[in-house]
Amino acid sequence: MICRSARIQESQRKRLIKAVGMTKWRLALAHGVIAVLSITSLLCIAFDKEYWPFSQYPMFSSVSREDTLSALRLYGVSQEQPHREIPLLSPAYIEPFDKSRLGISLWRMESRKNLENRQKWLDKALRDRLKGYKTLRATGRHDGPPLQGVRLYEERWHLEASAQNAQWPDHRELITEVEQRRR
């Protein structure tokens, strides 16, 4: 009886494989892909973890309760007198970074507890971005003014519904600055 039932199941399985027009190896491969995609994604969601390219997609998921907004911003200091500060926000100035990636990178360095390391890392990062700006300028990727240095500020705004205060933060604190090394 069991033997007959197994034979029926086997014949049904073969008919099914034939009906879908795939070899059993290809069918197994497809099932493997479906299993990997589903299980990895569900694990990321269940454990709130990210294993790129799989993710729990946490962006914008936390609630902001404060009426203030703060951000780290990089400014270039022009060579010409009087020195002007130019916000380095445009992708053309900071490629291959974008302002979000660069801001978060600098914020991570700025949040380091070891003060000596923090300063060393920030200086190195700012020098790298100054060099990047100059390279992009030299290759014609932007027509910004020549810079003599860069400054990193922490800026804070009160959230005004009109956002008219965007250019004038309520609080502005210099975190660090670097100047072009003289030859």
Next chain:
Amino acid sequence: MQGLREWWMRFWFEPAEPLNLGLCRILFFGAFFLFYFREDFSAWGEVSDVFWRPISFFQTFHLPVLSSALLAVVQWIWKASLLLSCLGLLTRASTVSSFILGVYLLGLPHNFGKTHHFDALVVIVLGIMALSRCGDACSVDRLMKKARGGSNLSVRRPRVSGEYTWPVRAVWLMFALIFFGAGVSKLRHSGLEWIFSDNMARMLISANILSADPPAANFDPPVPWGLYIAQYSWLTQLLAAATVVLETSYPLALFSRRARWVIVPGVFFMQVGIRVLMGPSFYPFLICNLFWVPWDRVSQAIVPGLRNLSGGKESVADKRRHLPVE
């Protein structure tokens, strides 16, 4: 149990002609060839190691940052692979190379400070396409095989098969899991406060305050409409509620045609809305939505004879009749 297995096989492996998957291949690889054509990954080779913060994938496989010169070579091979995949020339090799090089190149920027989420789906779809038989229709490979095969019917026309269904459904599955994950994240981290608070209004105002002047393409809101919406708390809460409902209910689009008609365009326009009101762009996601369109039916409506160029040896209706298991 029998019914569940039958449903499973129908969903994933319903026999189909190769035309739809072939057209998806052309559109997907063509769109991303154009999208990434001007992208220069070689600049990452010159960024200071002080920014290097490897993601788990790069850490596990000990993947380094290649030099700028090497990155330039790799990216040109990758872009050529995308083009060859679009044309369907050496399809297996070109789709596999698009995937392997794509994993490295698209993953590389995420090791520098922050993991953006706009292109992870592209990497996964590249992998699905590399394992699929997407070159069986509308491809140069097919034309060459036909020319060599003469009048042999099995060479001239590939059989209808489940091979042409599961890759498209796998992309659908990823859409469902991604947006479901995004919805669950919001509820897990913030609960209903994400909807019933001023959170959305604050996000809209913040995006406009942090916007560069002039707005940077792909990162800043191009118009200040978010500020007008932020003035009406009922409207921001409605938008927030719609976002969470659409995201968490996305898996329904897999099973229900009616839900699909609401959820898929709803989320598409939600992402367009994020771009317009808040700035971040999700163009790769928007492009991947092409897998939801039945291109075989669309193309046959436009060009009635197209099926004859790549249609199945056996009609789909004939084949489907065999699928149910008594």
